[in-house]
Amino acid sequence: MNWSTASEIADAVASGQRSATSITESALARIANLNPKLNAFTATMADRARVKAHAVDRAHSEGRPLGLLAGVPFAVKNLFDVAGLPTLAGSKINRDRAPAARDATLIERLEAASAVLVGALNMGEYAYDFTGENVHDGASRNPHDLDRMTGGSSGGSGGAVAGGLVPLALGSDTNGSIRVPSSFCGIFGLKPTYGRLSRARTFPFVASLDHVGPFARTVKDLTLAYDAMQGHDPDDPVCADRAAEPALPELARGADGLRIAVAVGYFRKGAFPEALEAVERVARGLGIRREIEIPEAERARSAAYVITAAEGAALHLDRLRTRAKDFDPAVRDRLIAGALVPAALVVQAQKFRRRYRARVLELFNEVDAIIAPATPCTAPFIGQQTFFLSGIELPVRPNLGIYTQPISFIGLPVVAVPVPLKPMPIGVQIIAASWREDIALRIAHALEKAGVVCAQRPTF
């Protein structure tokens, strides 16, 4: 069952064909066997997983109803609180924290759907990262080429799902940290609308930009997890007071009748040929010729950059004062620089944000979805410091999110879909209007059914 989807596992458990316990034991064995290569997990929760799996099996044997994710093993980026574990957020400093007293809301919701938490996943320190590298825990490794980055900061989430260790994982996305690893690892990722899914009991990075969401190897699995996690949560002040809007029943509608356009201008600048090829394949698969310009996208990326630097620095100010040497130097130096950004620029960026949002939302009067590259290139090599964008040599770490930042900046929902190029996959963003995750998921599902996008099994 190591490449089985979450829905296949849930069906097998619900029908009695497999027990949740046997599924869990297989997952734990797989993690023990493969994690030394991928470095995706920073903690496994074998005892807890066995207890939960046993409870699912007992419920089944007693004829009680099971959730839609019955027996599905999943793991979470280690910035999610897991009861009994200190919430590392990829850092050395947080190892001194007391163990979390309670799980994050999204873990509780997935377990309420009968899924089984098996562990916590590697990530870039304090989520200020696009590479998946970590000086404390080592780099997450890309299952399609162990010498390459997973992308970050949810690197372990990308590696664990793409490597077949688990069919489902959770991550966070402030500027692209779900979409970049999805792209590099060749899997599906959903960054929902800002405020759609609860961030309660997750370690923050940039409160005004932080999102959380799922990774999976099929659109159906992504949607199952998304549906299971929806709903208002008073524990997260940003979580919208909206009723759940299940997207699974919508998938079968496909992309017919939807108005879709390809983003041009900024979203072509700097793209490597493989990124353009991936967008072209998706556009051809959907039969779309329409092009659209997202106005001020470049400035939006700049504004996201400024807000991230300043808010991130504000979050960590005390740790910078007391434990600066315990940070990853690459993160520390960026945070210290962020502490010195003039407040006037940050306020201006927040004002621009509202203007930009209004202008982009106007586009959705003309189209239902916009297609754009997820990353400018396929996964760079681990340790690679620079690359060339539009002929200019730039540092890799802060520039892998050039196409994701202008979108998360205004909280639009995005499904990252994997285009199986050789030798490395690459992702494409399907961007919808706020609160229309269903549209992005329908398009992703149509592309998957047509064979244009898929999560390919690696051979590591």
Added chain:
Amino acid sequence: MIRKPRKSRSAGMPPRKTRKPIKPPKALKRDPLYEFIEVGTRALNIKIEKAWLRAIGEHLLVTWRHGVVVAVFPLPDDAEPAPVFEA
């Protein structure tokens, strides 16, 4: 007795043992960016090491450049910021 000729010494130069390479005044040699970082981090009570200055400076310049891109965008006086953003 032939006396060994003395090496000529430039007029006005200090004796050899006190001569040092001419350095510019300290204030002129300091990079204003690094000075800004040092003053700013001192104000925030963040202790930094000299070896960090270069990387911090590079990040700061990049962030400022992004800030300038945003700052030149014309906004009316009544433009509202979005500190708590609702999509």
